[in-house]
Structure formats: C-alpha cells, structure tokens
Amino acid sequence: MRRILLSLMFVSCGALAADDLAEANRLLAAKDYGKAMAMFTRLAGAGNPDAQLRLGEMHWFGEGTGEDLDAARRWFEKSAAAGNLGAKDSLAVLDRRKARGAEIVYWTQQYDGADLRSGKFDCPLPAIPAASKTNEEIKATKEAIDSWRSCQQGFMANFNATVSSGKHIPAEVLGMMTPSEVKRARDHVQAVYASLKANAIADVNTIASRQLEWHKATDALAKEENQRLATRADEEKRMYIEQQRRQNDDRRLLMDRARSVPAPPPVVPPTRR
Incomplete structure (x- = not known):
C-alpha cells in the first residue's frame, strides 16, 4: 500500500x-x-x-x-x-x-561593403580631360565615360538585389549572435549600404558635372579652331584673289606696253646698179 x-x-x-x-x-x-x-x-x-x-x-x-x-x-x-x-x-x-567570434565582430563593426565594390563592380572614376583637341581624343573620352557608366549600372543592379534580398549576413553567423548583436550587425550593414548608395550617387553627379564641363570646353575649342580655320581660309582666298588680280594687271601692263612701241620701218631691199 x-x-x-x-x-x-x-x-x-x-x-x-x-x-x-x-x-x-x-x-x-x-x-x-x-x-x-x-x-x-x-x-x-x-x-x-x-x-x-x-x-x-x-x-x-x-x-x-x-x-x-x-x-x-x-x-x-x-x-x-x-x-x-x-x-x-x-x-x-x-x-x-x-x-568564430571574429565573424561576429566583423559583421557588427568592421564590414565595409568592399565585396560589393570588387571585381567587375569596381568602377574607378574615368579620367576626363579639361577639353579634347582631336577626334581621337573625343572618341577615347566618350568610350571611357560609357564604360564607367556600364560598370556603375552593373554595380547598382547588384547592390539593389543584395539590399532587397536582406540575406547579406550569413545565416550561420546570425544564428550565433544574441539579439542585440543581430540588431547591431543589421544596423551596421544598413549604414554601410547607405554610405555605398550615397557615394554611388555622388560619383554619378561628379561624372555628369565633369562631362558637362568637358563638353562645353571641347565645343568652345572646336568653335575656336573652326573659326581659326575659316579665318585662314578667308585669308588664303583673299591672297589668291589678290595674286590673280596682280597677275592680270601685269598682263594688261605688258599688253599696253607692247601696243605703245612703234613698229620698225619696213626693210627695203637693195637695188642693183
């Protein structure tokens, strides 16, 4: 019991x-x-x-x-x-x-977005001269700007896809974090994203501004050169006309002189005695 x-x-x-x-x-x-x-x-x-x-x-x-x-x-x-x-x-x-504590420190403090700006998405700003003097220089500058824009568009597409996915921090690392660490990591990554986006926008504005100044300076240089060539052509035309006028004057003068010279007396053949 x-x-x-x-x-x-x-x-x-x-x-x-x-x-x-x-x-x-x-x-x-x-x-x-x-x-x-x-x-x-x-x-x-x-x-x-x-x-x-x-x-x-x-x-x-x-x-x-x-x-x-x-x-x-x-x-x-x-x-x-x-x-x-x-x-x-x-x-x-x-x-x-x-x-693997270093990985937690990396994502909460040290991540700088370098992975998003590496390889084919590393887009250094193109060198844009103050002005281009030849067609070859103009072509080279345009190609450099177009190449940079293509790279920048690729970066932005990859950047937007990464941000929208919300999966940039490895899930395994997130699983090791405390809630406060998760928040710090996500806040840190978002701050890096914001900086990358701001820098990308600043780069676009910088290139647009430099390209505009380059266009203006190159157009002004082209107009100046065209004006110089036109002035030279006008001067060469004037000189040619003046040369032709002088040659015509010389010919007229020679003709006038030839008409003013008296004709020689007729030659009388000797008579036989």
Whole structure:
C-alpha cells in the first residue's frame, strides 16, 4: 500500500511539474518574461531539463534579464547533462561563437561593403580631360565615360538585389549572435549600404558635372579652331584673289606696253646698179 501511495504521489508531482512547465511556456510566448523566468527558475532548480533549457535561452536572448551567455551556458550544461538534445545543440552554438567570434565582430563593426565594390563592380572614376583637341581624343573620352557608366549600372543592379534580398549576413553567423548583436550587425550593414548608395550617387553627379564641363570646353575649342580655320581660309582666298588680280594687271601692263612701241620701218631691199 505504501508503494502504491508513493507512486501516486510521483504521478501527481509529475503532472504538476508538467502543468507548471506548460504555464511557464505560455507566459514566455505571451512575453510575460518576469513571471515566466520565475517559474522556469523554480522548475530548473528542481532539476527539470526542459526548464533549464528555456532558462538558458532566456539568458541568451535577454528575455526578462540582461543577455548573459555565461549563465546561459551553465543552464544548457545542466540540461544537456540530463540528455536534452536541444541544450546540446545550444552548447554547440556557443562553442562556435568562441571559435568564430571574429565573424561576429566583423559583421557588427568592421564590414565595409568592399565585396560589393570588387571585381567587375569596381568602377574607378574615368579620367576626363579639361577639353579634347582631336577626334581621337573625343572618341577615347566618350568610350571611357560609357564604360564607367556600364560598370556603375552593373554595380547598382547588384547592390539593389543584395539590399532587397536582406540575406547579406550569413545565416550561420546570425544564428550565433544574441539579439542585440543581430540588431547591431543589421544596423551596421544598413549604414554601410547607405554610405555605398550615397557615394554611388555622388560619383554619378561628379561624372555628369565633369562631362558637362568637358563638353562645353571641347565645343568652345572646336568653335575656336573652326573659326581659326575659316579665318585662314578667308585669308588664303583673299591672297589668291589678290595674286590673280596682280597677275592680270601685269598682263594688261605688258599688253599696253607692247601696243605703245612703234613698229620698225619696213626693210627695203637693195637695188642693183
């Protein structure tokens, strides 16, 4: 009879623990973190591995408390020791954090968008002269500007696709981060995106401005050269006309002189005596 009563007591306690765990999970889902943590703490202290796992997660995510990875590890270790597979997975994530912590630092502080500006999307500004003097120079400058614009359009297309996908930070790295780290990483990446976009717009405006100035200066130089050539042509034409006039005058003068010279007397043949 005593054994039966003890068994009934254990069943009753197990049922109560299950009910408490379910209630604690309900409170956690409802984001009533204070009450949830109090219940999980009591159950975890009593040795419940599921409660220990949840308590570790609350310390990880900073729910009802500040983020505390050391506390999270302690509860995960207790839960894992009782055979909880979820706790073992969480410990593996913590171990990855320790081995790959530099990646978290990179995405939260050091990422600079260089990957988006490398390779075929590296678009250095073209050299635009103040003005071009020959058709060959004009052609070369136009080709340089067109090539840069094509590169810049490719960069913007890839940039917009990357931003819209929202998947630039590797999922595995995000999985190692605490919520505050995830926020810092995303805020940092968004700031880098904003800087890249602003720089791209500034580059477009810079090239547009330089191209306009180049066009104006080149057109002015072309007009000046055309005017010089036209003036030279006019001068050459004037000189040619003047030369022709002089030649005609000379011919008329020679003809006039020839007419003014008296004719020689007729030659009389000698007579025979």
